[in-house]
Amino acid sequence: MKDTLRDPLKGWRTSFPAALRSSIIKLKLPLAFCALVSISLLLYSAFPTRPAPNFHNKPNPVSRLHVATAAPPTNLSHIVFGIAGSASSWNLRRHYSALWWRPNVTRGHAWLDAEPPLNESSPSASSPPPHRVSADTSRFKYTSTYGSRSAVRIARIIKESFELLEAAAEEEKKKQDDVRWFVMGDDDTVFFLENLVTVLAKYDHEQMYYVGANSESVEQDVIHSYDMAYGGGGFAVSYPLARELVRVLDGCIDRYASFYGSDQKVQGCMTEIGIPLTKELGFHQMDIRGNPYGLLAAHPVAPLVSLHHLDYLRPIFPDTTRIQALQKLMESYARDPSRALQRSFCHDLRRNWTVSVSWGYTVQLYPSLVTAKRLDATIQTFKTWRTWKESPFTFNTRPAAAKSGSNAREVPPVLYFLDSVGENVGGESLTTYRRHVAGLDEGKVRNTGEQQAGDRVLAGVRAVHVAAATMDPKTWTMAPRRQCCEVIDGGDGADGGVVRVKVRGCNPFESATLP
Numbered sequence: 184m185k186d187t188l189r190d191p192l193k194g195w196r197t198s199f200p201a202a203l204r205s206s207i208i209k210l211k212l213p214l215a216f217c218a219l220v221s222i223s224l225l226l227y228s229a230f231p232t233r234p235a236p237n238f239h240n241k242p243n244p245v246s247r248l249h250v251a252t253a254a255p256p257t258n259l260s261h262i263v264f265g266i267a268g269s270a271s272s273w274n275l276r277r278h279y280s281a282l283w284w285r286p287n288v289t290r291g292h293a294w295l296d297a298e299p300p301l302n303e304s305s306p307s308a309s310s311p312p313p314h315r316v317s318a319d320t321s322r323f324k325y326t327s328t329y330g331s332r333s334a335v336r337i338a339r340i341i342k343e344s345f346e347l348l349e350a351a352a353e354e355e356k357k358k359q360d361d362v363r364w365f366v367m368g369d370d371d372t373v374f375f376l377e378n379l380v381t382v383l384a385k386y387d388h389e390q391m392y393y394v395g396a397n398s399e400s401v402e403q404d405v406i407h408s409y410d411m412a413y414g415g416g417g418f419a420v421s422y423p424l425a426r427e428l429v430r431v432l433d434g435c436i437d438r439y440a441s442f443y444g445s446d447q448k449v450q451g452c453m454t455e456i457g458i459p460l461t462k463e464l465g466f467h468q469m470d471i472r473g474n475p476y477g478l479l480a481a482h483p484v485a486p487l488v489s490l491h492h493l494d495y496l497r498p499i500f501p502d503t504t505r506i507q508a509l510q511k512l513m514e515s516y517a518r519d520p521s522r523a524l525q526r527s528f529c530h531d532l533r534r535n536w537t538v539s540v541s542w543g544y545t546v547q548l549y550p551s552l553v554t555a556k557r558l559d560a561t562i563q564t565f566k567t568w569r570t571w572k573e574s575p576f577t578f579n580t581r582p583a584a585a586k587s588g589s590n591a592r593e594v595p596p597v598l599y600f601l602d603s604v605g606e607n608v609g610g611e612s613l614t615t616y617r618r619h620v621a622g623l624d625e626g627k628v629r630n631t632g633e634q635q636a637g638d639r640v641l642a643g644v645r646a647v648h649v650a651a652a653t654m655d656p657k658t659w660t661m662a663p664r665r666q667c668c669e670v671i672d673g674g675d676g677a678d679g680g681v682v683r684v685k686v687r688g689c690n691p692f693e694s695a696t697l698p
């Protein structure tokens with residue numbers, strides 16, 4: 184969320200050799216340590232705001248469901264977006280906003296520090312989303328030694344958005360009565376709009392709500408806060424809360440002058456008002472480094488609402504650019520928004536195979552029987568955000584492959600990635616997933632004997648076809664439950680190497696239990 188800050192950092196990151204970085208990490212010199220801490224803080228506080236996928240799937244203790252009121256259900260036109268950007272990053276990042284912004288439908292603006300430079304090779308000034316230049320913030324205090332003053336400007340986006348709306352209503356001599364939520368995000372946040380609406384519609388917009396999620400990396404939560412909605416993952420503030428927040432926000436900005444990030448300053452105000460964060464597990468700050476595969480393949484049982492930090496991670500599909508990969512995910516998302524990334528596990532007891540579906544993204548096929556408990560844990564294909572360590576995260580992980588010499592006998596799965604999304608037929612979608620030959624971590628994990636054995640067993644399985652009925656968004660107002668699946672047939676040779684799987688609601692007393 185820190186505009187001017189991000190780009191310098193980005194330059195730093197890419198020009199700073201990994202070897203040097205790791206040698207600094209190893210040096211226990213206090214100075215080097217301080218420098219490292221500040222730089223790292225810059226790095227990821229630069230992208231605060233992302234919801235931690237909480238793989239425990241604990242029911243949200245503070246979720247208060249919208250109890251039927253007279254108000255019509257919340258839809259997209261009730262939401263005003265405030266996107267934090269900067270003139271220097273706008274032309275490099277606006278393609279992320281363009282992925283989800285719907286011209287003349289989505290309301291709100293990207294807020295920049297200045298008019299962005301335009302040239303022939305940059306997209307036209309009028310391409311979405313529309314932008315505005317933020318008000319001057321030089322009168323405010325900012326004393327964080329490792330951050331950027333742009334945090335002040337970005338913290339005030341919600342206030343400027345609110346005031347813009349009130350001014351427009353004033354001009355038309357009417358009461359502002361159609362905006363229910365303000366949703367904040369970064370210029371590198373991708374929102375999944377139907378699911379954002381599904382999630383916000385659960386809450387009574389006439390009450391004061393602050394909805395979002397914290398960081399996946401525990402080190403981040405320790406430094407910045409466990410109780411804060413990380414700005415890059417995006418967060419939503421209901422209108423009545425926004426009204427109170429904008430009254431005190433400028434004071435908070437000065438009172439919390441030492442806080443690094445805009446999202447921390449906003450949360451400082453929230454604690455003064457006394458409004459806790461309502462955590463929603465579909466907001467993703469993505470405070471991780473490396474390959475996001477494992478995290479996306481183990482999404483919590485909650486609608487996918489946002490993704491962030493995609494410039495800092497490998498493309499979510501192999502052998503493609505970041506944007507193409509996101510467009511691919513958007514294809515399946517568009518077919519069945521509520522089901523995007525939702526998981527199902529099933530076992531084929533005839534052959535002792537295990538199937539794990541992450542709908543619209545990937546299928547994992549194991550040539551062995553794997554427990555649901557194990558499948559549920561996130562395969563760790565990434566490191567922590569700030570220090571690039573193996574742990575800890577705010578959810579359970581399992582290694583991408585058995586370390587050589589370890590006793591773990593688990594055969595790594597063979598991976599299939601979304602290939603095509605068929606037309607809906609009779610309310611059912613057909614998604615196909617194609618075998619991917621390299622491993623989870625760029626081939627490194629594929630060299631074990633176990634892996635080769637797994638590959639041999641499943642060598643004939645070229646693709647997996649998954650049929651699933653379109654999921655009703657109302658499913659998300661009910662108690663969460665992972666759906667069930669069954670292996671219909673295939674993979675025996677006579678079928679062109681296609682395993683067919685059906686994903687469906689579970690029957691009474693059905694569970695993914697091994698014999």
Ligand SMILES: *[C@@H]1O[C@H](CO)[C@@H](O)[C@H](O)[C@H]1NC(C)=O
Pocket residue numbers: 255256257258259260261
């Ligand atoms: C959203 O709901 C409002 C009622 O609050 C309605 O007037 C409007 O047409 C709806 N918009 C869409 C796009 O459904």
Ligand SMILES: *[C@@H]1O[C@H](CO)[C@@H](O)[C@H](O)[C@H]1NC(C)=O
Pocket residue numbers: 286287
């Ligand atoms: C959005 O609305 C403006 C003015 O009403 C119109 O000129 C423009 O073509 C519209 N854009 C799209 C993509 O519909």
Ligand SMILES: *[C@@H]1O[C@H](CO)[C@@H](O)[C@H](O)[C@H]1NC(C)=O
Pocket residue numbers: 274275300301302303304305306
């Ligand atoms: C023009 O914009 C592109 C980004 O769209 C940027 O990469 C390039 O450096 C810009 N050129 C100049 C001369 O500013």
Ligand SMILES: *[C@@H]1O[C@H](CO)[C@@H](O)[C@H](O)[C@H]1NC(C)=O
Pocket residue numbers: 533534535
């Ligand atoms: C499947 O595993 C069970 C033990 O869990 C074993 O008894 C059985 O023979 C295996 N079946 C096949 C086809 O490998």
